[in-house]
Amino acid sequence: MRNVQKITIGIVIVTLVILVWYHFHGNTKTYTITPDQFRYMNIDDSSKGGLSRSAINIKDGKAYLTCEVVNNSDYPWPYCELEISLSDSIFKGIDFSEYNQINLDIDYTTSHPNKRLRVYVRNSHPAYTRANERTSLKFNGIEYSPGFGDGATAIALETFQVLTWWISDNNISIEHASADFSNVPIIEIATASGVTEGKFEIVVNNIEFQGVWIDESTMLKGLLYTWLLLVMSFILYEQSKLHRRLRQSHLRAARLFALNQNLTEKNIQFSELANRDSLTGALNRHAVQDWLKDMAQQVRWGHQDFSTLFIDIDHFKSVNDKYGHQVGDDILREFVLVISSNIRSNDCLVRWGGEEFIVFFPETNSQQAMNRAETIRNIIATHQWCHNKSVTCSIGVAQMGQERITEMIARADDALYKAKGSGRNKVVFSPPPLQ
Template identity: 50%
Template sequence: MTVNLVEAVCRLSLLTNKYRAITIKVSLQCELKESSYLWPYCSTSVYFNEDRTKGWDFSNVHTIYLDIDYETKQDSPRLRVYLRNFNPAYSSIEDEYTVKYNGVEFTPGVGNGEIAIPFKNFQVMTWWLSDLEIPIQHAGPEFSNVTLFEIATGSGAKLGSHNITINSVRFEGSYLDGETLMLVLLFSWVVLALLYAREEAKLSLREIQRAEDRELHLKAVNDNLRLQNHEISEMAQRDALTGARNRHSVRRWLKSMTKNVQWENGRFSMIYLDIDHFKAVNDTFGHQVGDDILREFVMIVTSSIDSEEHLVRWGGEEFIVFCPNSTLDQTTALAERIRLNVKRHIWVHGEELTCSAGVAEMGEERITETIARADEALYIAKQKGRDRVEVNYGLVIRKDDVPFM
């Protein structure tokens, strides 16, 4: 019995890990009787294409799974499965017998489910090779153009009733052969290596550009600092890192300003400045970047004050701006201007940076007490969230009760 694939109840699917699968319900019931033919048999076959010269390429398939029930009175009856390959070198459309018999024999039983048969177990039937006098170059199994799937009773089939039910046939294999897969993997590795090399080159160029930008930026900072250092008086001494005045440089000057306030009713105010979260920046970006930030901070503050006012590095990231002849309100306004300039500046590490300020005006007290009050105001500014100006009025009469924000 021959069944065309179109006429059979079948389902074809292409799966990720399965090459092809056919779910087909074909039943064969036959009666083997005595005849003049010495080897009577029953068979059923399925064509894979209406064009019987064109089939499926199973070159990359490694296993066929058969779910077949075989009922007969014979003990352990065997079946043959053929994957018939059409090759114009030896096959003819007019003679089905010329389609190569790649076959294997097995015992399916009844209700045993799928049986896996590796393709390497298939052999070309010797009687077919002999009958057609097939040359040696075509004597081996071929699966490149399988046009016909066939099930037949095995050798030694007994006379009587034979019931064969094909439940499903499943082929499992790879879409790519080993050589193609290796070429694909090799190509993928080469592409990945090229992409990696390109990204590394881009990264190197970016690092070079950052280094050049940093060098230009630092050069500009250093040029500005050199210009600011031009106005050094005879007693002035500068902080080696930032170029700002140090404590020693203003010691005598502070004494004279104290006398001016106490004896001549002069005005003298100060701004105690601290860079917010400077330690975190130093820890994250390193001391070199931290030093650059201190230099830039001095440059910003210096550009915000007048020549009469003195910026002094008081310690670490803390600075004091001393403002002679300035009222508390004037100094507070200056502190706010410095705070905004610091916040708006584009810093060398590429992130926003802020500062806090405490303002105080000297009254009838020692200079150390005024500095301590400015420090207290700075502490309050930090407690209130940083990036703000706080005023310690101390002995100075306020115009209103609301601190400058």
């Protein structure tokens, strides 16, 4: 047993270390584009017969592009842009496919009313990239308003779209028509489409791609499998121990094994859910807070009846004292399974604390709630429990009136107290307050 405890403590520590590492480091990786590493160039429509002129200046790790766009009938699409070459060849770029967003820290001033910029992350692929034809690089593009002095804007790469004219002009097949960032040799930042004239200044303070080192689901699956191995090892150990010490109790051992296996599967399913009680798998208080508010509102509006059962296991402390906490925990788990099997799918079973549980019944009036309470009380009393002894419960019932949820629960708790005071293994109803 000590070895199991040591292994458990060790895995808990390792799990916490992994989660802390993932929170602060594992969930973020960045790739920064700077003028020190890559070539920044200014481009305008003058090379295509236009009259626009631009200039670029690199200072203190920033790129300053100044531009005057001039309308010209000989070239109807005037523009200026800043081009960042990430490679000396258009066939070889950087793989950004494992990054999920780009952070653009750009200050933009312009005399033109259209204050948006176009950003193109150009991708290369043998299926469509042709030598000496830069327009054959895929246009993964987006247009946005960077503002001035607003800091970095985070843009998800999944929002980038491939320009339709590029797909049409290059006769691109469907498999290559979606955005792709697996081989990026060029990034372009250009004046907005439709700009015909004006003065512009684009200051690129920082460009950063951001992603994750390890996918969250992959990490959680790894932790889950580790804990599964620990749970299964513990089950095998307990099974061996029971066979040595309780050879005459084969039936109980088999039932406990089946119960533990069932609970293990449920705990694995709920291991990532913060709204489940770790011991029994029942919902906890936090899980039903918002739902209870909705139910209370439905009652206030007169749309439905709403009732609750406050359930307490009778003499549970004596069970722990006589049979030990391991058996007590088994009974709590089995108690939840028995009740869960005898309520509707839209009812809510909540572990309220210790051996106390609450069942919330929507669309249920007081008489229906009393009938269900009696049914549950009888099932509990006649069930064959894992320690081969009987178990009973006391139940307080209340239907919600024009009151708060906490007041209804308090009335059900008071009814439970009366049930226990009158001999236990009883159901007591608390009438709603007078309006």
